[in-house]
Amino acid sequence: MACSSSYLLEPLSHVRALSHLRQTCGKSVSTHPPIFSLLPHNSTIIAISNSTSKYRFIHQVICSRAESTHFTESSEKKKKMEETPFNPDKRRADFLHLLRSRRSSEVPLxxxxxxxxxxxxxxxxxxxxxxxxxxxxxxxxxxxxxxxxxxxxxxxxxxxxxxxxxxxxxxxxxxxxxxxxxxxxxxxxxxxxxxxxxxxxxxxxxxxxxxxxxxxxxxxxxxxxxxxxxxxxxxxxxxxxxxxxxxxxxxxxxxxxxxxxxxxxxxxxxxxxxxxxxxxxxxxxxxxxxxxxxxxxxxxxxxxxxxxxxxxxxxxxxxxxxxxxxxxxxxxxxxxxxxxxxxxxxxxxxxxxxxxxxxxxxxxxxxxxxxxxxxxxxxxxxxxxxxxxxxxxxxxxxxxxxxxxxxxxxxxxxxxxxxxxxxxxxxxxxxxxxxxx
Known part of the structure; x- marks a missing residue:
């Protein structure tokens, strides 16, 4: 199902999909990478407004991929997990790694x-x-x-x-x-x-x-x-x-x-x-x-x-x-x-x-x-x-x-x-x- 929408992009130092935007729009763009992760993978960005001091806006996004594709990928990921041997220690280690990745810095208790x-x-x-x-x-x-x-x-x-x-x-x-x-x-x-x-x-x-x-x-x-x-x-x-x-x-x-x-x-x-x-x-x-x-x-x-x-x-x-x-x-x-x-x-x-x-x-x-x-x-x-x-x-x-x-x-x-x-x-x-x- 195709869609069009508007997105607010907040500036961060790390830029995801920046090269694609520059190629498409021919402009220097400052973006918020997490918001870009919300876009379907093969979205086409067709216009970007003039920037303010803090924000840029994507006026229109055309989603050329059907919603069902997203869930096909989810099913494939689920199938892969089902085929992975049960390893509690590995699962626990992966989770602890995720928790540590969001800590600004660890401190002594x-x-x-x-x-x-x-x-x-x-x-x-x-x-x-x-x-x-x-x-x-x-x-x-x-x-x-x-x-x-x-x-x-x-x-x-x-x-x-x-x-x-x-x-x-x-x-x-x-x-x-x-x-x-x-x-x-x-x-x-x-x-x-x-x-x-x-x-x-x-x-x-x-x-x-x-x-x-x-x-x-x-x-x-x-x-x-x-x-x-x-x-x-x-x-x-x-x-x-x-x-x-x-x-x-x-x-x-x-x-x-x-x-x-x-x-x-x-x-x-x-x-x-x-x-x-x-x-x-x-x-x-x-x-x-x-x-x-x-x-x-x-x-x-x-x-x-x-x-x-x-x-x-x-x-x-x-x-x-x-x-x-x-x-x-x-x-x-x-x-x-x-x-x-x-x-x-x-x-x-x-x-x-x-x-x-x-x-x-x-x-x-x-x-x-x-x-x-x-x-x-x-x-x-x-x-x-x-x-x-x-x-x-x-x-x-x-x-x-x-x-x-x-x-x-x-x-x-x-x-x-x-x-x-x-x-x-x-x-x-x-x-x-x-x-x-």
């Missing part, structure tokens, strides 16, 4: 004491006030529990950037006498929430002897300064291509958090660190366990999905609607009248490279074997379509069987439930950690 947050930042209005699911979490029957809880507020510095300060909240029970090593569990919040939202879970797990840890993910909580911080970060990632605010940058923080929990805590058994989260937090838990084997037990809740499957089967709308602003921005930049599967794929490739290809669920979930993994989803969740997990589930089962630990993997889909964490899911996750940690 440093720890700083922080104060409790008195007015948590929620990027939704009105802010949430109660979660039946979290309040249902099994808790030890301790009469004066609040008096026996120890609260720690910390900042970890994970990289040299504006988002390099990682806020951490830790709850545990007071110990008398010698300090004993205990298991720890990391809890991750959903979109627009923050670590303080997770307090009911932290208190419940701490009452049962765990060291309960929560963080603010990128552009959330203490790392946000307005109701639109996360949305703006996603759009900026699409425009500039220099950050990965959707999932991946927070995974970097979780690797650094594992460094801290494993190496700088006398009260944590580094071989018994679990991780869980809800929705976006479930995705963070999934990818952190993929990237870092120190997360010994994992239980993502309403977070695991097949991104490629959703594109191929036209089931991407639920996930897209959860962060729609970036897709609307991409739609405009791509000259589309509506968000379609091409827009969706280009956004994923841009803000989370490999999310719908080599780092998708069929290729990363199996790498977690043989560590215990419980996936908890709603059977009717439009953001995490159950059919999209058929292949990841089968591959994971084979991987766990190869290690002779079939019982270490389970996928539970609660009937009649959409994109919602339920008391049942909280109970199952709790029992999973009690069993394996």
């Amino acid at each position: 440093t720890v700083e004491l922080a104060k409790p947050v008195t007015n948590p930042m929620y990027q939704q209005s009105p802010p949430p006030t109660f979660s039946e699911a979290m309040e249902s979490c099994p808790k030890a029957d301790i009469e004066n529990l609040e008096d026996l809880l120890v609260e720690e507020n910390l900042y970890l510095y994970t990289e040299a950037s504006d988002q390099g300060r990682l806020p951490v909240l830790i709850l545990s029970m007071k110990q008398s006498g010698c300090v004993s090593k205990r298991p720890a569990i990391v809890f991750l919040h959903s979109t627009h929430k923050c670590k303080e939202w997770l307090r009911p879970l932290l208190e419940a797990y701490a009452s049962r002897g765990y060291i309960a840890v929560a963080i603010d993910s990128r552009y959330h909580g203490e790392r946000a300064d307005s109701l639109t911080t996360y949305r703006e970060a996603l759009v900026s990632s699409w425009k500039k291509g220099d950050t990965m605010p959707f999932i991946f940058d927070t995974v970097w923080d979780l690797i650094k958090l594992a460094d801290y929990l494993s190496n700088q805590r006398d009260d944590i058994d580094y071989a018994r660190i679990g991780i869980t989260g809800e929705s976006l937090g479930g995705m963070h838990a999934w990818f952190a366990a993929f990237a870092d084997t120190r997360y010994a037990v994992v239980a993502p809740i309403i977070g695991v999905q097949g991104f490629r499957w959703a594109i191929d089967n036209d089931k991407w709308q639920g996930r897209v609607d959860s962060i729609k602003a970036v897709f609307e921005e991409a739609r405009v930049d791509l000259g589309k009248s509506v968000i379609d599967k091409e827009v969706v794929e280009k956004v994923w490739d841009r803000i989370a490279p490999g999310l719908a290809s080599e780092f998708d669920a069929p290729y990363t979930i199996p790498t977690i074997a043989p560590r215990p993994m419980l996936i908890l989803n709603g059977a009717d969740d439009p953001r995490c379509p159950l059919a999209g997990l058929d292949t990841p589930k089968l591959r994971a089962q084979k991987a766990y069987e190869a290690y002779h630990h079939s019982d270490n993997f389970k996928l539970l889909a609660e009937p009649g439930i959409g994109h919602r964490m339920t008391p049942y899911m909280v109970k199952e996750a709790s029992e999973w950690f009690d069993k394996f940690l």
Whole structure:
């Protein structure tokens, strides 16, 4: 399907397709290479306006290639990946290389004491006030529990950037006498929430002897300064291509958090660190366990999905609607009248490279074997379509069987439930950690 559209080009030093433009237009052109990557490969640029001090505009782009060609290439890439031998270490190394490629500079992990947050930042209005699911979490029957809880507020510095300060909240029970090593569990919040939202879970797990840890993910909580911080970060990632605010940058923080929990805590058994989260937090838990084997037990809740499957089967709308602003921005930049599967794929490739290809669920979930993994989803969740997990589930089962630990993997889909964490899911996750940690 042919199309015509307008594109805004921002200046950067590195120029992609510059020689083609000069040959076509006979002018000196300063361009933004990531925006050029949005154009179909054999587009013909027929006119460029006079430049202003900051921008140039392409007035018209004629796309001579059909949309279907793009997806033929995607199918060929998928087929090639299917034929590649399963190599968890190589997959993990490739992902870590991607994470490091977006760091401005790595810094030594440093720890700083922080104060409790008195007015948590929620990027939704009105802010949430109660979660039946979290309040249902099994808790030890301790009469004066609040008096026996120890609260720690910390900042970890994970990289040299504006988002390099990682806020951490830790709850545990007071110990008398010698300090004993205990298991720890990391809890991750959903979109627009923050670590303080997770307090009911932290208190419940701490009452049962765990060291309960929560963080603010990128552009959330203490790392946000307005109701639109996360949305703006996603759009900026699409425009500039220099950050990965959707999932991946927070995974970097979780690797650094594992460094801290494993190496700088006398009260944590580094071989018994679990991780869980809800929705976006479930995705963070999934990818952190993929990237870092120190997360010994994992239980993502309403977070695991097949991104490629959703594109191929036209089931991407639920996930897209959860962060729609970036897709609307991409739609405009791509000259589309509506968000379609091409827009969706280009956004994923841009803000989370490999999310719908080599780092998708069929290729990363199996790498977690043989560590215990419980996936908890709603059977009717439009953001995490159950059919999209058929292949990841089968591959994971084979991987766990190869290690002779079939019982270490389970996928539970609660009937009649959409994109919602339920008391049942909280109970199952709790029992999973009690069993394996």
